[in-house]
Amino acid sequence: xxxxxxxxxxxxxxxxxxxxxxxxxxxxxxxxxxxxxxxxxxxxxxxxxxxxxxxxxxxxxxxxxxxxxxxxxxxxxxxxxxxxxxxxxxxxxxxxxxxxxxxxxxxxxxxxxxxxxxxxxxxxxxxxxxxxxxxxxxxxxxxxxxxxxxxxxxxxxxxxxxxxxxxxxxxxxxxxxxxxxxxxxxxxxxxxxxxxxxxxxxxxxxxxxxxxxxxxxxxxxxxxxxxxxxxxxxxxxxxxxxxxxxxxxxxxxxxxxxxxxxxxxxxxxxxxxxxxxxxxxxxxxxxxxxxxxxxxxxxxxxxxxxxxxxxxxxxxxxxxxxxxxxxxxxxxxxxxxxxxxxxxxxxxxxxxxxxxxxxxxxxxxxxxxxxxxxxxxxxxxxxxxxxxxxxxxxxxxxxxxxxxxxxxxxxxxxxxxxxxxxxxxxxxxxxxxxxxxxxxxxxxxxxxxx
Numbered sequence: 001x002x003x004x005x006x007x008x009x010x011x012x013x014x015x016x017x018x019x020x021x022x023x024x025x026x027x028x029x030x031x032x033x034x035x036x037x038x039x040x041x042x043x044x045x046x047x048x049x050x051x052x053x054x055x056x057x058x059x060x061x062x063x064x065x066x067x068x069x070x071x072x073x074x075x076x077x078x079x080x081x082x083x084x085x086x087x088x089x090x091x092x093x094x095x096x097x098x099x100x101x102x103x104x105x106x107x108x109x110x111x112x113x114x115x116x117x118x119x120x121x122x123x124x125x126x127x128x129x130x131x132x133x134x135x136x137x138x139x140x141x142x143x144x145x146x147x148x149x150x151x152x153x154x155x156x157x158x159x160x161x162x163x164x165x166x167x168x169x170x171x172x173x174x175x176x177x178x179x180x181x182x183x184x185x186x187x188x189x190x191x192x193x194x195x196x197x198x199x200x201x202x203x204x205x206x207x208x209x210x211x212x213x214x215x216x217x218x219x220x221x222x223x224x225x226x227x228x229x230x231x232x233x234x235x236x237x238x239x240x241x242x243x244x245x246x247x248x249x250x251x252x253x254x255x256x257x258x259x260x261x262x263x264x265x266x267x268x269x270x271x272x273x274x275x276x277x278x279x280x281x282x283x284x285x286x287x288x289x290x291x292x293x294x295x296x297x298x299x300x301x302x303x304x305x306x307x308x309x310x311x312x313x314x315x316x317x318x319x320x321x322x323x324x325x326x327x328x329x330x331x332x333x334x335x336x337x338x339x340x341x342x343x344x345x346x347x348x349x350x351x352x353x354x355x356x357x358x359x360x361x362x363x364x365x366x367x368x369x370x371x372x373x374x375x376x377x378x379x380x381x382x383x384x385x386x387x388x389x390x391x392x393x394x395x396x397x398x399x400x401x402x403x404x405x406x407x408x409x410x411x412x413x414x415x416x417x418x419x420x421x422x423x424x425x426x427x428x429x430x431x432x433x434x435x436x437x438x439x440x441x442x443x444x445x446x447x448x449x450x
Contacts, residue, residue: 004259004354007246010057011239012351013266017060019318019344020067020273022083024194029239032056034221035186036245037229041220044178050247054147055154055179056186062138062155064317065272066130071321073126075104075115078321086191089208090165099123131159132168137272144265146258154179158187161212173214181214185221188212190233198230256303259354267310273317274324276403283401285309287393290437291430295389305386308358312365312390315344327404339374342366346375361386365394370424385427392418392430411438 014028021027035056039049067078074081081102088098099119104112119126139152157171157180164172185205192201202225209218232238267281288309292302316324319341323334330338346363349355364387367373369380383391399414409417415435422428 005243005246007053007057007243009262009352009354010054011242012348014057014060015351016266016269016314016317016344016348017058017063019315020064020079020082021060021086022079022081023086023191026239027190027194028057028060029242030190030193030233031059031183031186032242033233033238033245034189035182037224038182038186038217038220041224042182042216046247048150048178051148051150051154052179052182053245053247055151056183058138058142058145058147058151059155059158059183059187060138061141061269062134062136062272064269065137066134067273067321068275068325069130069133071325073115073119074099074102075107075112076102076322079318080320086187087195089204090161090211095123096120128167135159135168137268141265141268144268145262150177150179153177154183156180158183160184162214163211165211176214181217185213185217189221193230193233198225198227259307260303263307263310263355266314270311270313270316274321276325276401277313277316280397280401281310281313283397284312284390284393287396287434288390290441291389291393291433294433294437295429304358305361305389307355308361308386309390309393311349311355311358312345312362312394313341314348314362315341315346318344325404329405339366343375360384361390365391367391368425369427373425388427388430392426392434395426396434 011029011032014032015025018025018027032053036049036053039052044052063082067082070076070078070081084102085098088094100116103119104115107115135156135158138158139156142152142155143149154177157169157177160166160169160171160176160180161184162173162176162181164170166176188208189201189205192204202222205213205218205221209215235241264282267285271277271279271281285306289302289306292305297305319337323330323337326334342363342365345365346359349359349362361384363375364373364378364383367376367378367383367387369383369388371377371379396414396418399409399417400411402408415431418426418431419428422431
């Protein structure tokens with residue numbers, strides 16, 4: 001057993017969720033501060049406050065699952081689209097204005113017209129599909145991370161409105177999880193606070209009282225939202241104090257299996273970002289483990305490297321799907337944006353004490369032995385053995401899986417490409433270890449089939 005702060009892990013992972021929602025850094029942290037203030041004011045029990053705390057930090061667990069669909073339907077940058085959509089209310093004029101101003105801005109006139117027309121005709125069904133996918137996926141991942149059904153339900157109900165006009169189930173009033181009622185209000189408060197200040201946030205809260213928001217939730221917030229509260233919300237040390245706010249304020253004991261579950265669950269968030277990366281993190285983790293085993297790493301070391309492999313692409317949550325799923329070559333700023341995902345991965349993982357040693361390993365997975373990689377352009381011995389293993393596994397999976405710009409390659413062709421770059425891009429020892437492991441796996445499969 002090892003002592004970890006569960007809150008520390010979840011608050012760090014919430015930064016990754018902020019990235020994929022296009023929100024200013026610390027959005028979920030501020031939402032947690034707002035929501036916990038409301039919950040305490042409403043007199044929730046200690047147990048309920050604990051569950052509310054994690055619901056607020058993880059409210060956006062399913063957010064990556066609709067990113068590709070947004071790009072496809074709206075011909076838009078999903079990060080900007082999601083950021084701006086949070087400022088839109090329920091009025092028809094606001095919704096229409098948003099659709100027209102955010103659809104197909106970089107597309108041709110005819111393509112843009114077709115997209116806008118499709119959305120106007122099928123907007124209800126489209127919204128239902130995307131919100132349902134997001135909410136259900138978020139609840140599933142919360143369960144994978146061993147959170148209670150109450151937390152999962154809070155995430156599932158996030159987009160329900162108090163008057164019954166929300167989605168995906170059209171729940172009304174007290175039928176909506178109290179955690180979701182608080183989280184939705186806290187989310188809108190932070191979005192308007194960050195975009196236009198405390199007065200705008202308060203005005204929006206009052207305007208949607210009884211429609212989107214539970215009046216009791218609104219009244220609880222308004223009773224405590226003085227200037228001290230707003231100053232506190234903008235404080236640079238807010239995250240530190242949010243960690244101290246964790247109900248019970250004690251170290252949680254977690255075994256290695258729990259850390260594995262957290263890494264595996266968040267890999268699901270990462271891979272849901274693009275249809276072309278479905279299962280990518282799991283496969284990279286598998287190939288990583290095969291290489292490490294072949295190279296003589298013990299079980300403890302293999303477990304550690306596998307976690308880094310599962311989380312190596314967490315930074316891609318901060319890259320628009322208009323870039324991730326682009327069928328052609330990335331140019332200029334597109335390529336620079338893609339390269340930033342490696343730095344994002346290192347930054348996010350370095351926030352987690354239990355995963356901090358994995359941060360540099362995962363963040364360097366696009367470095368090359370000849371120094372032509374990124375983000376630092378380091379060479380040779382500066383690239384640790386664990387990173388070399390993950391890098392080899394990552395490229396092998398990329399070559400043997402479908403990508404927006406090409407079909408999957410046969411295994412032998414993929415190995416030929418890896419061997420051509422051996423010593424320049426990737427470590428020859430890692431390539432050879434993977435070849436041996438794959439060959440053994442093929443032989444074992446052939447024997448079973450016989």
